[in-house]
Amino acid sequence: MIKLQNEGDIITIRARAREFTQLIGFSLNDQYRIDLCILELAHNVLLYAGEGTISLEIIHKGTTPGLQITCRDHGPGIVDCQQALIDGWSTRSSLGLGLPSIQRLTDDFRLNSSDGKGTTVVIQKWLEHKSN
Ligand SMILES: Nc1ncnc2c1ncn2[C@@H]1O[C@H](COP(=O)(O)OP(=O)(O)OP(=O)(O)O)[C@@H](O)[C@H]1O
Ligand SMILES: [Mg+2]
Numbered sequence: 001m002i003k004l005q006n007e008g009d010i011i012t013i014r015a016r017a018r019e020f021t022q023l024i025g026f027s028l029n030d031q032y033r034i035d036l037c038i039l040e041l042a043h044n045v046l047l048y049a050g051e052g053t054i055s056l057e058i059i060h061k062g063t064t065p066g067l068q069i070t071c072r073d074h075g076p077g078i079v080d081c082q083q084a085l086i087d088g089w090s091t092r093s094s095l096g097l098g099l100p101s102i103q104r105l106t107d108d109f110r111l112n113s114s115d116g117k118g119t120t121v122v123i124q125k126w127l128e129h130k131s132n
Helices: 007-024 028-049 098-105
Strands: 002-004 052-061 064-073 108-113 119-126
Touching: 002 007, 002 028, 007 028, 007 052, 007 064, 028 052, 028 064, 028 098, 028 119, 052 119, 098 108, 098 119
Parallel strands: none
Antiparallel strands: 002 052, 052 064, 064 119, 108 119
């Protein structure tokens, strides 16, 4: 579990994630996809919650390895999680593409948040044997 309190921590987490994704054997494209997810998650934490944590875990489904990323904060939480997953929905007139993009780029996406109770996002990406 890595603490996420400033931009420097994002660099640390990205470097660690890169070690994991290379170890698992992800394609370069998937490494970039995972990196992008971490960036979006981490920026949301710093922006909306101030601080949080990110955990990286290698997981297995039969003989297929994958990476699970858990991002947690105890910030204000998201009032409407369904809305937050719609392209362009943002509370700060930003692009509102972070969470929907993460959902598209991963195999499994779970957003758990409620008003005032913080936010947890768990994503999984499995190694694809045939991908480029
Ligand atoms: N960790 C969080 N804590 C509280 N609210 C969050 C958190 N992450 C996202 N949100 C809320 O969900 C909305 C959508 O998030 P999303 O990342 O998709 O878009 P954005 O951050 O507004 O813009 P973009 O990521 O495209 O720059 C945010 O505007 C914010 O209101
Ligand atoms: Mg965002």
